[in-house]
Amino acid sequence: MNLAALFAAAETAETVGKPFHTPEAGHLFNFEPLFCIGGEVDGFSCTAGLPVTYPTIIMFTITALLGLFFWRAFAKPRLVPTGAQNVAEVGIEFVRTQIAQPVLGPLGAAWTPFLTTMFFWVLFMNVMGIIPGVQFPITSRMAYPALLAGIVWLIYNFIGIKNQGFFGYFGGIMFPPGVPKPIYLLLAPIEFISTILVRPLTLAVRLFANMVAGHLILAVLFIGTAVFFASGIGKATFVLPLAFATIMTGFEIFVAAMQAFIITILTAVYIQGAQEAHH
Amino acid sequence: MQVLAAMVLLAQEAANAIDFAPIGKGLVYGLAAIGPGIGIGIIFGKAIEAVARQPEAQGLVQPLMFLGFALAEALALFGFVLFFILS
Numbered sequence: 001m002n003l004a005a006l007f008a009a010a011e012t013a014e015t016v017g018k019p020f021h022t023p024e025a026g027h028l029f030n031f032e033p034l035f036c037i038g039g040e041v042d043g044f045s046c047t048a049g050l051p052v053t054y055p056t057i058i059m060f061t062i063t064a065l066l067g068l069f070f071w072r073a074f075a076k077p078r079l080v081p082t083g084a085q086n087v088a089e090v091g092i093e094f095v096r097t098q099i100a101q102p103v104l105g106p107l108g109a110a111w112t113p114f115l116t117t118m119f120f121w122v123l124f125m126n127v128m129g130i131i132p133g134v135q136f137p138i139t140s141r142m143a144y145p146a147l148l149a150g151i152v153w154l155i156y157n158f159i160g161i162k163n164q165g166f167f168g169y170f171g172g173i174m175f176p177p178g179v180p181k182p183i184y185l186l187l188a189p190i191e192f193i194s195t196i197l198v199r200p201l202t203l204a205v206r207l208f209a210n211m212v213a214g215h216l217i218l219a220v221l222f223i224g225t226a227v228f229f230a231s232g233i234g235k236a237t238f239v240l241p242l243a244f245a246t247i248m249t250g251f252e253i254f255v256a257a258m259q260a261f262i263i264t265i266l267t268a269v270y271i272q273g274a275q276e277a278h279h
Numbered sequence: 280m281q282v283l284a285a286m287v288l289l290a291q292e293a294a295n296a297i298d299f300a301p302i303g304k305g306l307v308y309g310l311a312a313i314g315p316g317i318g319i320g321i322i323f324g325k326a327i328e329a330v331a332r333q334p335e336a337q338g339l340v341q342p343l344m345f346l347g348f349a350l351a352e353a354l355a356l357f358g359f360v361l362f363f364i365l366s
Contacts, residue, residue: 103342194350201360202353209359266349269342 028219029140029212031055059138062124070120095119095264103268104275111271118148119264122207126256129215130249137256140211142204149204152267157196160274169274203266210259214252221245304365311358318351 031053033041038049045051073088081089095116100108122139129137139145160169173195174188221241228238326344330337 102338194353198353199349202349202356205356205360206352209356262345265342265345269346269349272342273346 022220023223025216028215055136055138055141058128058134058136059125059144062128062138063121066120066124091120092116099261099265099268103265104272107272107275108268111268115264115268118267119260122148122263123257123260126207126211126259127253129211129218129256130252135218137211137215139207139259140215142208145204145207148207148263149200152203152270153200155267156199156270156274159271163275199270203263207259207263210255214248214255217248218245218252221248304362307365308355308358308362311361312355315351315355318354319348322347322351 030044032044033046033051033053034057035041036046036049036051039046040048041051069084070088073084077085092112096108096112099119100112100115102108104111125138125144127137128134129140157169160173163169164172170192174191175184176187176191179187222245224241225238225245228241322344326340329340
């Protein structure tokens with residue numbers, strides 16, 4: 001079908017002349033369950049049992065493929081890497097050299113597997129937002145960033161209590177040395193809230209907010225392209241939102257990689273802060 | 280005197296007529312993002328300056344930079360979360 005025929009079809013479409021209503025944000029992020037394990041589908045939830053939605057299926061598929069790739073790459077490791085091992089080693093080298101070693105020092109080697117897993121999982125879940133066919137960043141559902149933040153919170157508190165003792169850890173957080181005594185009255189609650197409550201919250205919300213905002217921008221621009229095309233306000237005005245959407249897709253790739261890097265390096269920083277007694 | 284009373288009455292009418300709830304909801308994140316924007320810019324600028332003066336210091340400076348960034352961005356994220364909490 002050539003472009004003229006497409007334009008002719010658009011100008012007689014049912015939406016010409018009618019006001020345009022932007023979709024609610026909920027329509028972009030809430031999915032109806034495709035089926036329920038142990039129950040019946042009931043609107044957006046299940047009467048009983050576990051709902052399985054489109055993002056759930058994508059998440060499990062990509063996680064399985066990621067695990068399979070790294071497993072296959074190191075099934076028969078060779079001293080001089082080739083093939084899949086080569087590619088996987090580039091990724092692991094990046095996390096080890098840029099995140100684990102600068103922040104954690106000699107302990108970086110022990111934490112590299114965990115940090116590599118977190119980095120690549122978050123990267124692939126973020127990038128799902130721009131892959132054609134899926135086009136939904138899995139990490140824009142708050143459950144996933146919240147789970148990661150909960151895991152990191154448990155880890156750095158456990159490491160802190162294990163290395164410094166229960167009272168040593170919280171005492172070190174709330175009463176850092178080198179501060180005049182009366183200031184502790186103000187400083188201790190602030191430090192406690194900042195380290196124990198705010199850190200997991202911001203870790204989760206940072207990732208969630210970035211992915212939600214990016215997905216909203218891309219959705220609005222692509223819907224706008226379709227609306228411009230069908231509204232008949234000018235034959236070729238649809239290229240304007242389309243061009244902007246292309247630029248924003250490139251920006252989304254950058255944001256996906258950046259958010260994966262930031263959440264991994266912040267995890268490393270929090271673990272390192274809990275390892276040693278403060279000064 | 281009469282004019283003043285009339286002006287006060289008009290202002291009250293306008294205040295009753297304007298719906299401030301959506302305006303307030305929109306301002307929450309906008310205002311919350313100003314301070315952290317400046318703060319994060321300062322943090323990263325200083326870190327870049329430090330590494331440019333002494334490249335060997337990157338290992339020392341970089342973790343501190345990320346820690347400071349996380350604390351400064353927390354305030355902006357509070358505004359973002361508050362937008363969703365406000366009904």
